[in-house]
Amino acid sequence: MYKLNNLTNFTSLLKTKWDEIHNETDIFRYKIDGVEERIVDGKYFLQLNPDRRSKRRTPEEMTSISQPFDEKKFHFNKVSTKEILFSLEGRDGDIHTVLVNVSPISRYHSLLCPSVSRCLPQVVTPDSLNIVVQVMFQVEDRDVRIGFNSICGFASVNHLHYHIFVEEKTLHIETVKWQHFKWEMYLLDDELSVPAFCFKIKQDSSGQTLQQAWKVLKYFLEKSIAHNILFTKRGLGDDELYLIVWPRRNTCGAKQLSAFNVAMLELSGWFPIYDEEDFKNVQAKDLEAELVKWKRDDFKSICENIKCIL
Template sequence: MACEEFIYSDDNFNLMSFWSDKTQSYLEQILQDTWEEKLKKNLFRYKLNITQTKVLPGKYKFVLKLNPDRITNRRPPEDLVSINQKFDPSGFNFTKISPNEIMFKINKKISKGHDDLVIVNVSPLDNYHCMFIPSVSQCLNQVITLPSLCKAIEIMFLTKSPSFRIGFNSLCAFASVNHLHFHCYYLTNKMLLETIPVKHLAGPCYVLLDYPARGFVFQISSVQNYIQQIRSVFRLIEYFQRCQVPHNIYITRGVAVDSSTDGVNCQVLNNMRDVIRVYVWARSSSAGLKRVLYNIKPALCELFGHITVKDQSEFDSVTEEVISNMLRNLVTETFEKVYQPVINLFESQDSQNLGTA
């Protein structure tokens, strides 16, 4: 697939991000300009038209958006029954897309020419919704690898806007295509999970407790040893993969998880984002799920608090209680099952680290 190639190095990374800073990184300029060009060529299944947006009253500040076309005009998802289901070359995959959907290759200077792609999402959820496809020609199934997770974090480092987000749905967690991909998009609302306090669990792992969707939290706090920090995230993901636990992942700018929000100036807290937070939710399987409340299929966005609905009646009637109950029902049983094993996982990592110190 011939296309332009975006080349970067560690010198291009940004850790700090500010809501008050409206300047764009070079990657963001390329991404947005290219996405707009694709939009003008009518490559999308529908024109993104979010007719209304509101923050639901209540504690969690869920963001609700009315996007009727995404529900009715998106590509039908595949029938996926195992989180490690093998890649099926006869089914839809990203080697079969139109070349016009490709935005650019994205590679580190030391690995120029690799076929890591950024493509448009032809069924956009929000502004500049695109997908990162690692090693497209290898036809990897929708199971995260350590190199792909590192690349996703590097893409986040290449942006400056705290509204840029990256996410991943595993199979049986509402992934729609069994070909390795991450979602990238802009959500311009400041979200609770950028700053919410979390509790230390073990090693580098924290837990999100004071929220309907309890989950696991990590932070990437350095552009020097970020790969070591990502290995800890991958340790948990790999455990879920081995144990067939469906999971959703959300990567966002945030404040350091171990900073006391009581001691942080409110003005600073409202503006500065000094780490990348990675949320990992273990959840019940979406395989065979027939009835979905309000046609909401809870995946990475919904778990983060970004909810899309399809019609005006849903937009008017959805409440914080409805969303909270949906998220609790989705994750609570699985979270409680894996809670102690995850503690054991990272306590054993601490023991190994002490043994090699």
Template sequence: MWKHYKFDPNSVNFSCDTDKKLNEFDTLLHSEWDRAVTQDLFAFPINYHANRRILDDGDLHYIIEYNRDRQEKRRIAYPYEHVNAPFDNNKFNFNKIKDKEILISLDNDEQTDKHLIIINNAPIHPYHVLLVPDRQLEQTQILTIDCIIFGFEFVAVSAHPYILAGFNSLCAYASINHLHLHGMYFPDRLFLQTIKCSPFHTNSNCYLLDLFHAEAFAFEVQHIDEFNRIAQYVYKITNYLASNNIAHNMAIVKGDSFSSSNNVLRIFVWFRQSVIKAQRFDRCNFACLELAGFMTLHYEEVYNTLTQMELFEHLNEIALSLEEQKRIKDHVKNLLDN
């Protein structure tokens, strides 16, 4: 049986301005991940010293890494054509993994099989994990309130300032139709942690990340008592997007408050063009991690030549039309009013 870590509401950490990188939770998770490495559970050898550079020729801070193995040796993604697709037990799902691929469970009680943290066997970066809630329920890749709160807890329980929980819908680079989040420890800060956002809906304290053509709704959590309320707001939006076959991504990070000097959890939900049949492009592909500010590149030439300006041009290309964006934002305002 895998190890259990009890979530303590009194020890959450929202700070992204600290030199402390690991606490008891992080140490346990890292040690279990290292154990999985020694058991040869990954699709390729882990590169702890990948070539990395920061694109800072503009006013942002974007991290790129060279990782050829991730593209060449990962599990082939199923070519989904709709955001909603039924669960198919014949395809790979997390009930097919080995017990030793489960690192720990994380919950505020003694349930050891509800909120699982497992390896990603083709990791983008060392200590890249997957968060799987209630795997026995065979939930499709559509966010639930419980899953969103699981993401909040994963980020808040860690001492690491550059940790993220992220979600990709089908048609937004989710490759497995079994509910899960990505968990990632980043080597440096992400621009998403400090980027300014515009007020969008006052009553729900919702903001809009509108620096790019591909926009995102944004919320913040200032205290653990807000977990459920903010998760319900996020769910209203993601449920609407899923119900209307609109591809979307979500990211949860520690960062600056949009309206005060506090450290908070920041939550972003992008609505974007669908990627049909798992199409991948030679230069830039945007899922939750890439939208947050970290991209791995599988061609060395692209890694060596990519500029921030080009990257942001590709990011703008995934935006929906202005008319469709306006329609979505109008619908979301109505949802948040109720």
């Protein structure tokens, strides 16, 4: 057990524990070794991972962005203790668990499950945002990203969790120029196939900016707008990070393991690919055509509404 506010070796601890489980146990549904990679058009990062389609757990069927937690379905309190990398204790004594993702997209792909024993649904909360920010300000390098997929935004388990990734390559979303929108909030609506909002969070004023971000996310929840979130420090100082949010078209039903499931990673410019022919032949126009399918027609009106609530 580690204290959330006093964890100085998060990345090295995660890597060490993850490697031990990956190399010495049969917990993973498949191994992540020698994954083929490809860069398309200088900005889209592709990884070939056919095992994820054929060997991962069947995603849960979900129809409402605020669908209640269901004890009868799969959740993270049902996993083997062998899947636990480590646990973090918050100031209130709440336990936040870091698990391996047994069907990983890439090496070190893990899950952060805030307040795991409370059995919260996959709905973003102010407390969980704060937990992620605390973790991000304690990671030792900028290769760590943490992301969230809402229900109807290609989440596959209805139990509150965030994805942890460690990747040395810079993602396309981390290279774009943001336009100031309001307060510490920025906007990108011209360059991306799916426009996004961005909050620049400074360590000494994170609470205030997180309150602004929560107002936006609460609006999405109230309006049943699916969304994906990325936390990244890439390109910033040690005491700053970006919280990027994409409002997007809603999905319905179970997540299909098709050629492209556009969630947080894909919106960032990172595409896990399941088919070798797709991996070899897909072009930027194909990826962008898939991305733009999830762009909301009402993004401009969403911007106007958000200006009024901030």
